[in-house]
Amino acid sequence: MLSPLLVKPAPAGREIVNVSPERAGWTHVGFRALRLKPMESATVDTGTRELCLVVLTGTVDVTVDGISYMNLGSRKSVFEEVSPAAVYVPVGKTVTVGNVPGASTVAEVALCTAPGKGGSGTVSVIDSTAMRRSVRGKGSNTRYVCDILPHDDPRAAHLLVVEVITPAGNSSSYPPHKHDQETPPSETLLEEIYYHRLNPPQGFAFQRVYTDDRSLDETCAVEDHDVVMVPRGYHPVVAPHGYDLYYLNVMAGPNRFWVFKNDPVHEWMVDPQSSAFACSYRSA
Template identity: 65%
Template sequence: MNHADVISNRPTAAARPSLLVKAQPGGRVIVDVTPQSAGWAHVGFRALRLGAGETEALATGARELCVTVLSGQVDVLVGSERYTALGNRQSVFEDQSPYAVYVPPGREVRIDARGSAEVALSTAPARGRLPARVIEPGQMRRSVRGEGANTRYVCDILPDSEPAEALLVVEVITPSGHASSYPPHKHDSAGDAETALEETYYHQLNPSQGFAFQRVYTDDRSLDEAMAVEHRDTVLVPRGYHPCAAPYGYDLYYLNTMAGPERRWAFKNDPAHEWMLAR
């Protein structure tokens, strides 16, 4: 086999859709990722902007749902149960945890905006073993990861230590000039040391005209895509390592939705970059 044959057999960007899902500049739906559109089996993600008095109605079907109130305030009706005045911040960059609602499969849901609001809808296949519940800010664990220019601030909305069947949901703020999800790590193989989890990154920037960078790559580079991410864009992570970085002057927020065959977050760092953890 000559060199030209090797090159021609490599996967190309044209052979698959981009991992970057651009935000819609207007309208109710900011982004809508389904298992079908992503080409995977588990994670669904939508982000919605609602005006005062607007309503979003949906049925969970065969999937569990985590509604995260990103900004503004909403009422959430699950069947006959009404959860009122959920939401305590006007921006995801405020120093406080969000409200969220866990909803099992087979439920009718309505979200009523009390004023302008933004909500995220994270879904994954489930059987319906758990009841609906509000997840209050005080129940969410907040932590700091990394050090120096690798420091970021984490809020566990629905971690594997809290009840759900498949979903894992977390939000992270990465300060200006810092790296995040770094050293690069992956979770795409089943085993004790690593779990296979699909993941979406829903990004926001402060100020909103900013941008950030994210790379998704595998050890063999059969997947290797570097993306410039703008306000409210979403990045799909079907497999591989997935670090991101915020340029100077712009803080980066992202909401992660993860799900896979096993509901456990276990990851492997890229061996080429793991050395920095020992410094």
């Protein structure tokens, strides 16, 4: 039986996956992934929600209320060491995204949404050359991060978007951490989507979502194009030997600030002063 947190993709057709707030049973995050064949397009209205459109692969043209942004995106694979093209769109806009004329390959785009703010927002192409790229962790916990729409980007109201590549054999979102309590400055509440890709695509990875009291404790075997919904709890990921893992994270909550809390029993990995480290050391 599939985990209730796991959303499987459609094997064919324009829409790969669609997770609305209603389907997820939460308030903020919405996510769609689309595959656009040559000359194919899709149109969406943002309504009361803000949108970050991420060009995962291929090249597309994006039109917002009649103004066009041409030839966005250059990646053939999400595993290239290149930041994606992305467009931020505020509330009350009509957006059309289409594979560029003359394209010979399918383009893949992500539509990441959250409640927006009223008034006259500004449509903007997010400069891929200015996206922060960083390395987190060390050893088998090393992963590579690209901040597409981080919490210190002032253009969004609630939405945060980031992509991560975890090399084969490595762990990610690790030590296990959570952000399900609105208790700043120690922790903030953010719902989260993981959109997974595997290289080679026939691979798989594992993601666990669990709370301290284990009232939620689900482990998902994720495959290419799968979505894992994280409504609360810790949510580590592991990529088996032989398969690199990419995921696109979409987060949103009542306030646009990312502060996480590590699982105390695993805090020793990053804080040698923790009581968990002392217990581990004494038992070694």
